[in-house]
Amino acid sequence: MSEGETPLPGGRVGGAVRVGDTVRRPAGPWTPAVHALLGHLHAAGLDGVPAVHGLDEQGREILAFIPGRGIGRDEVVSAALLTDGAGWLRRYHDAVAGYRPEGEVRWRHGRRTLGAAEIVCHNDPAAYNWIADGDRVAGVVDWHMAGPGVPLDDLAFVAWMSVPLRVDAPVADVARRLGLMAAAYGEVTPEAILDHVSTRMTAATDRIEAGQRRGDPGLLNLAAVGEPGRTRAAVAALVDRLPAIAAALRS
Numbered sequence: 001m002s003e004g005e006t007p008l009p010g011g012r013v014g015g016a017v018r019v020g021d022t023v024r025r026p027a028g029p030w031t032p033a034v035h036a037l038l039g040h041l042h043a044a045g046l047d048g049v050p051a052v053h054g055l056d057e058q059g060r061e062i063l064a065f066i067p068g069r070g071i072g073r074d075e076v077v078s079a080a081l082l083t084d085g086a087g088w089l090r091r092y093h094d095a096v097a098g099y100r101p102e103g104e105v106r107w108r109h110g111r112r113t114l115g116a117a118e119i120v121c122h123n124d125p126a127a128y129n130w131i132a133d134g135d136r137v138a139g140v141v142d143w144h145m146a147g148p149g150v151p152l153d154d155l156a157f158v159a160w161m162s163v164p165l166r167v168d169a170p171v172a173d174v175a176r177r178l179g180l181m182a183a184a185y186g187e188v189t190p191e192a193i194l195d196h197v198s199t200r201m202t203a204a205t206d207r208i209e210a211g212q213r214r215g216d217p218g219l220l221n222l223a224a225v226g227e228p229g230r231t232r233a234a235v236a237a238l239v240d241r242l243p244a245i246a247a248a249l250r251s
Helices: 031-044 079-096 151-162 171-185 190-214 217-225 229-250
Strands: 017-019 022-025 052-055 061-064 105-107 110-112 119-121 130-133 136-140 147-149
Touching: 031 052, 031 061, 031 079, 031 105, 079 119, 079 130, 079 136, 079 151, 079 171, 119 151, 147 151, 151 171, 151 190, 171 190, 171 229, 190 217, 190 229
Parallel strands: none
Antiparallel strands: 017 022, 022 061, 052 061, 105 110, 119 147, 130 136
C-alpha cells in the first residue's frame, strides 16, 4: 500500500483504499461495463451513486469518496434505515429500467446479453454497502458485482443480509421488517420477496463457485471465509424456517 492510502473496511472480494477524496479498488474486465452503468445513473440524476474518475497509474478504478458512516456486515440496521434503503433501491431500479446495453456485455460473472425481463441489478445492495447519514442512505458503493437480473434479485439480497434472513432472527421481527421493505419499495409483497430469497442466494453461491473455478482473485478471497459453503448451509436452514415466517406474514 502506498503512502497516503487508507484501507477502507469491508471489501472481502477486493480491498478498497481511500486516497484523498477518492476511492481506489482493483479493476477487471467487467470495469468498463460498471463505469458505463454508473455514468448512466449520474445522467439520470440518481442520488447516492459514486462518480467515476477513470483508472489510476496502477490500473485501479478511481471513484469519488462518499462521506458518511459505513455499516458493518453483521449490523442489524434500524427499521428507518432499512426502509430508506428499500426506497433507494426502488429509485435505482426505476433509473436503470431504460438502460439497455446492446449485445453481449462482460460483467464480473460472465458475458451476457440483457434479457427482455431483466435490468442491470446492483447484485450486492445490502446495508454493508450503504453509506449512512443517520437513518438515511447517503450513498451506495461496491458496484463491481453489477449485472443482469430481475428486480426481485436485489430485493431478496437485501432481505437475506439486512432483514436479516440469513440468521435465525425472531419470526415476528422478520415479518415486520419484510413488510417495511415491501411497503417502501412499492408494488411488491413481502411474500414475493421471501419466496425469492432461496432462489437468489442459491444462484449467488453458484456464481461464486463458478468464479472461483475461473480463478477470479476476488471470489477466491471468499474461500478464506468459507464461501460459498457457509451460505449454502444458511440457505438450507432458512428453508426450514420459511413456513413460520410465511405464517407470520399472513397473520
